[in-house]
Amino acid sequence: MTKNKAGVSKGEAKALAQASVADHRRGVVEDDGLWYPHGDAVPEGSTVIPVADGVYWARMPLPWSLDHINVYLFDEGDSWSVVDTGSMGKRGIAAWEALEADFLGGKPISRVIGTHLHPDHIGLAGWLAERFGASLTMTALEYMTASNLWMGGTKEVPDNEIEFMLKSGVDPQFEPMMRSARFDNYRRGVHQLPPRYIRVEDGSDLMLGGRRWRVVIGRGHSPEHACLSCLDEPLFISGDQVLPNITSNVSVHAREPEANPLAHWITSLERMKGIPGDPLVLPSHGRVFKGLETRLTALVDSHLGKLKSLHDWCSEARTPVETFPSLFRRKLTGMDFYMALGEALAHLHLLESLSLMKRTFDGDVYRFEAVGTYDASLVAGQAKALPGVALRELADIY
Numbered sequence: 553m554t555k556n557k558a559g560v561s562k563g564e565a566k567a568l569a570q571a572s573v574a575d576h577r578r579g580v581v582e583d584d585g586l587w588y589p590h591g592d593a594v595p596e597g598s599t600v601i602p603v604a605d606g607v608y609w610a611r612m613p614l615p616w617s618l619d620h621i622n623v624y625l626f627d628e629g630d631s632w633s634v635v636d637t638g639s640m641g642k643r644g645i646a647a648w649e650a651l652e653a654d655f656l657g658g659k660p661i662s663r664v665i666g667t668h669l670h671p672d673h674i675g676l677a678g679w680l681a682e683r684f685g686a687s688l689t690m691t692a693l694e695y696m697t698a699s700n701l702w703m704g705g706t707k708e709v710p711d712n713e714i715e716f717m718l719k720s721g722v723d724p725q726f727e728p729m730m731r732s733a734r735f736d737n738y739r740r741g742v743h744q745l746p747p748r749y750i751r752v753e754d755g756s757d758l759m760l761g762g763r764r765w766r767v768v769i770g771r772g773h774s775p776e777h778a779c780l781s782c783l784d785e786p787l788f789i790s791g792d793q794v795l796p797n798i799t800s801n802v803s804v805h806a807r808e809p810e811a812n813p814l815a816h817w818i819t820s821l822e823r824m825k826g827i828p829g830d831p832l833v834l835p836s837h838g839r840v841f842k843g844l845e846t847r848l849t850a851l852v853d854s855h856l857g858k859l860k861s862l863h864d865w866c867s868e869a870r871t872p873v874e875t876f877p878s879l880f881r882r883k884l885t886g887m888d889f890y891m892a893l894g895e896a897l898a899h900l901h902l903l904e905s906l907s908l909m910k911r912t913f914d915g916d917v918y919r920f921e922a923v924g925t926y927d928a929s930l931v932a933g934q935a936k937a938l939p940g941v942a943l944r945e946l947a948d949i950y
């Protein structure tokens with residue numbers, strides 16, 4: 553009988569999973585209004601936590617301040633499917649090797665499903681494909697963008713990146729520092745991708761662990777993020793689209809400096825409020841939880857609040873960097889600064905697209921000044937009505 557390091561056999565795991573999913577008394581409802589069926593417990597080392605019959609929650613270490621990613625393993629009988637992989641690196645590979653030794657029971661991983669392109673999600677997809685002959689399933693925009701980023705990694709920071717920062721109000725005295733950074737982080741966090749993939753789209757069906765799952769796309773954090781909604785049981789694999797405790801980065805990047813990702817993000821979250829059955833949410837970071845609609849509402853509301861602060865703050869014209877005090881409480885440096893700038897631009901661009909912000913350019917730097925009256929109750933509807941933003945009605949894919 554296969555036992556993992558926690559000493560849980562597969563039969564026991566199944567019983568535990570059924571008990572923990574069925575018995576609300578085992579978990580805790582916390583201040584955020586979400587119910588965590590496993591309390592504070594998280595998988596450690598090569599241990600796993602069963603979250604449903606034949607579905608296991610494991611964790612891969614990450615070398616960043618966000619120090620872990622959740623991956624989900626599905627027992628396919630003679631092999632395993634896995635959703636997401638961890639980033640490339642010695643620690644991630646060692647974690648997979650430990651899981652293989654202690655939990656996989658001699659069965660190969662036959663399939664990797666990547667929710668989206670970020671290194672923590674698909675960094676080891678190519679490695680798992682090489683080790684086990686696993687296939688890779690992703691959406692087209694995620695696979696193609698991943699390939700493009702991987703191929704485009706360079707040691708020198710491109711001029712376009714520097715220009716983007718300077719036009720956003722970064723002090724030109726920092727240019728040498730920006731140029732001394734590298735531009736190959738993506739390539740360093742991601743093993744070479746498999747040369748072929750299986751495409752899924754909004755509304756596609758997958759079989760995983762003996763259940764039917766429907767792909768539900770979200771945009772804004774990444775171009776075509778796949779969530780998986782189980783049709784046979786109330787389970788929802790949310791990737792980075794819906795996280796407890798933390799908000800996902802929604803950023804404008806230099807390669808598409810006029811992007812409006814927050815319009816896509818809010819529209820995607822609003823649509824997901826229609827996911828039926830109050831499912832158990834299996835997120836990529838943090839703990840498994842229940843309370844999808846509560847969390848979606850909190851996420852949208854936090855952006856609506858930030859938009860309001862930003863609109864108030866820009867009663868006089870501000871550069872994007874000058875808007876930070878209205879959006880972020882702490883001092884930002886390094887990568888955090890870069891992500892904050894992307895987020896500030898995402899909020900500014902949404903307001904601009906709704907005619908609530910006016911932009912000027914003095915030849916060097918953009919400045920944004922509030923116009924009109926901000927009404928939070930109108931934002932979601934107006935964002936959805938922008939060209940190219942609306943997704944199919946959720947009812948059309950169920």
Ligand SMILES: [Zn+2]
Nearest residue numbers: 668670773792
């Ligand atoms: Zn991500």
